[in-house]
Amino acid sequence: MTDTLYIHPLTFVSGPQAVEGDAVRLAGGMVYAREFAVVLRRDGAIIQREIVTRDGVEEVFARLPDDVGPEAEAQWSDLRNAHLAxxxxxxxxxxxxxxxxxxxxxxxxxxxxxxxxxxxxxxxxxxxxxxxxxxxxxxxxxxxxxxxxxxxxxxxxxxxxxxxxxxxxxxxxxxxxxxxxxxxxxxxxxxxxxxxxxxxxxxxxxxxxxxxxxxxxxxxxxxxxxxxxxxxxxxxxxxxxxxxxxxxxxxxxxxxxxxxxxxxxxxxxxxxxxxxxxxxxxxxxxxxxxxxxxxxxxxxxxxxxxxxxxxxxxxxxxxxxxxxxxxxxxxxxxxxxxxxxxxxxxxxxxxxxxxxxxxxxxxxxxxxxx
Structure with missing residues (x-):
């Protein structure tokens, strides 16, 4: 049994001020995402998919299997990673x-x-x-x-x-x-x-x-x-x-x-x-x-x-x-x-x-x- 996780930004806003700060700046760039699909696949089949905003992401992560918890945290951090020139x-x-x-x-x-x-x-x-x-x-x-x-x-x-x-x-x-x-x-x-x-x-x-x-x-x-x-x-x-x-x-x-x-x-x-x-x-x-x-x-x-x-x-x-x-x-x-x-x-x-x-x-x- 193999579980794989994906975090897919779904909706975008002009800037964080448009949604009272409830948005994420993707990769340190000029694009801001508000809603995300947290998708869990098991042996290639999707078994869980939840839509969440920044303020609710930890609650969704808490419902994931323990073995994908670290991957979820790593991907969430990587989404916001500002890249060096x-x-x-x-x-x-x-x-x-x-x-x-x-x-x-x-x-x-x-x-x-x-x-x-x-x-x-x-x-x-x-x-x-x-x-x-x-x-x-x-x-x-x-x-x-x-x-x-x-x-x-x-x-x-x-x-x-x-x-x-x-x-x-x-x-x-x-x-x-x-x-x-x-x-x-x-x-x-x-x-x-x-x-x-x-x-x-x-x-x-x-x-x-x-x-x-x-x-x-x-x-x-x-x-x-x-x-x-x-x-x-x-x-x-x-x-x-x-x-x-x-x-x-x-x-x-x-x-x-x-x-x-x-x-x-x-x-x-x-x-x-x-x-x-x-x-x-x-x-x-x-x-x-x-x-x-x-x-x-x-x-x-x-x-x-x-x-x-x-x-x-x-x-x-x-x-x-x-x-x-x-x-x-x-x-x-x-x-x-x-x-x-x-x-x-x-x-x-x-x-x-x-x-x-x-x-x-x-x-x-x-x-x-x-």
């Missing part, structure tokens, strides 16, 4: 507000750009500079396509693809993450100036990755994907997808810490589009606030994904900006700290407007006349 190559990236990560693929078969940034160095540099100038806090560089059916790349070739892009981006002062699952590429990327490891296999693809990540001392992004071999999309069989992804990320977090990765260096990504159906992706997106209970900064990578096309008459990747912005705003409303996107200018503009609304809400006491 990322210090990346002399740049400080604050995590008390959403930050935009720009995507730079240097592959011949990228679904979003068709490989033009690998074939033309001037095009790559111009695109990287435009993202940086538009307000990308981080540029995420990848040399291997991870779309369904993509062929694996030899690590030497992957290094040759990403090194020039990393050197250029680091040279213009941009913090860089390396999107790879191979430790040799991770090492070469950090030597070239990268600051973050972004592994779509959550450091499972190569047994050496965990050791390298721990020794490197840099922040690590751990993403959910059901497959751990060549096909990251294989094996997506879920009993309750949001809870199953939560459990996976919790295990990945704990495994990384056990291997020597500092917990403060771990960022989690639910892996939208990786081994998941449209219904699976929508379910996870609607449960995004729950993932704060893992106590780590969250990354959302939904930009131009297949699900946007599926919901918009099969729009091509370059026609998915509107849907991508809708998902980015969903992430902001859920308190997600990092938004990995292709359309940096548009997303930064949306974030700035969102930020203005949130700032104004904190001084809004209901619009009552004095």
């Amino acid at each position: 990322l210090e990346l190559g002399g740049r400080t990236i604050r995590l008390d507000q959403p930050q935009v990560m720009g995507v730079l693929n240097v592959t011949p078969d990228s679904f979003s750009d068709g490989g033009k940034f690998m074939d033309d160095a001037d095009e790559m540099q111009a695109h990287a500079a435009a993202m940086h100038e538009a307000g990308a806090a981080i540029i995420d560089i990848g040399g291997e396509s991870t779309r369904p059916g993509a062929k694996a790349v030899w690590e030497g070739e992957e290094i040759e693809r990403v090194r020039p892009a990393i050197e250029y981006c680091a040279g213009m002062g941009a913090p860089v993450s390396i999107d790879t699952r191979r430790p040799a590429v991770m090492e070469a990327a950090l030597e070239a100036g990268a600051h973050i490891i972004n592994d779509v296999s959550a450091l499972r693809y190569d047994p050496r990755s965990l050791e390298f990540a721990a020794a490197s001392g840099v922040p690590v992004i751990l993403m959910h994907a059901p497959g751990k071999g060549e096909d990251l999309h294989a094996g997506g069989d879920y009993s309750a997808v949001a809870f199953d992804v939560f459990d996976f990320l919790k295990q990945a977090r704990d495994g990384a810490v056990e291997a020597g990765v500092r917990r403060a260096n771990i960022i989690l990504d639910p892996g939208i589009g990786f081994g998941k159906s449209l219904a699976d992706n929508l379910n996870i997106l609607n449960h995004l606030p729950m993932f704060h209970a893992l106590g780590q900064p969250l990354l959302l990578g939904a930009s131009r994904k297949r699900m946007v096309g599926a919901l918009s008459n099969e729009a091509a990747p370059h026609q998915r900006t509107g849907g991508s912005l809708a998902l980015a705003q969903l992430g902001m409303n859920a308190g997600v700290q990092l938004l990995r996107v292709h359309d940096v200018f548009e997303t930064v503009q949306a974030r700035n407007v969102w930020r203005g609304l949130r700032d104004a809400a904190l001084t809004d006491f209901g619009g009552l006349a004095n």
